[in-house]
Amino acid sequence: MAGDGVEKIGQAVEDIGGYIRRQREGAEVSLRQLAKVAGISNPYLSQIERGLRKPSAEILAQIATGLRISAEVLYVRAGILEPRESSPVLDAVTADPDLSERQKQVLTDIYESFRRGNAVDGSAVESAAVENAVENAVENAAGRSAATDTENVSK
Template sequence: MATDAFEHRLRDLGQFIREQRRNARLSLRKLSEAAGISNPYLSQIERGLRKPSAEILQAIAKGLRISAETLYVQAGILDERRDDAPDLVDAILRDPSLNDRQRQALVEVYRSFQIENRGQDAEAG
């Protein structure tokens, strides 16, 4: 069941990227060039067949001229902003002392702990 949700999220992310690309009047080739990724890889992302890293999402966002945060939310890497909660992930993503790979690893570990703890809370409740 978790796999179905994961695949659904990938399809939704791909559709969102495709819509943004079309709204920007960019061809697949133009966006792939702007993002510095291969045309086939971008096509696979748009079709929901590949899970892009945070680094790739950032490159795509740059090519689309939208915020990387928008794609992170679509990908499930980042929750939509809540004014009442501190945004640890945002702090990680903006930390200039970390490289992209380190940021991605920290966000993924943080998210996995959140998911694990939600499961434990559901079992206890």
């Protein structure tokens, strides 16, 4: 029975490696190019793709950046994160290449706060949490916008 857990881990490593290979080939990126962008060696990336090595979360994030996909997708595939409930809104946010990972996370947090608020029938505690999340996001966005405006004016 103990072997079952080892087999599952082995399968997850093979799955993540195969998934990375399929994404790389679909993006028409060579192994060498992806390794360079991800900051890892060609042999190490090859071993990951063949299921011989299990990459750390940090390496997965670097590979995701190189493939221009969400690190979250790789984390779920590798078994680091639990899959979240599918939603067209969250899928669109995750897939948007023009958003940074931080921006995607803020939008996801706000959206999930609204969904939780609706599920609780507008409880006062949840409503306050939603309002705080929105306020924080607006303040962060306004701060970035003001900083960007200042940079643009000074140029």
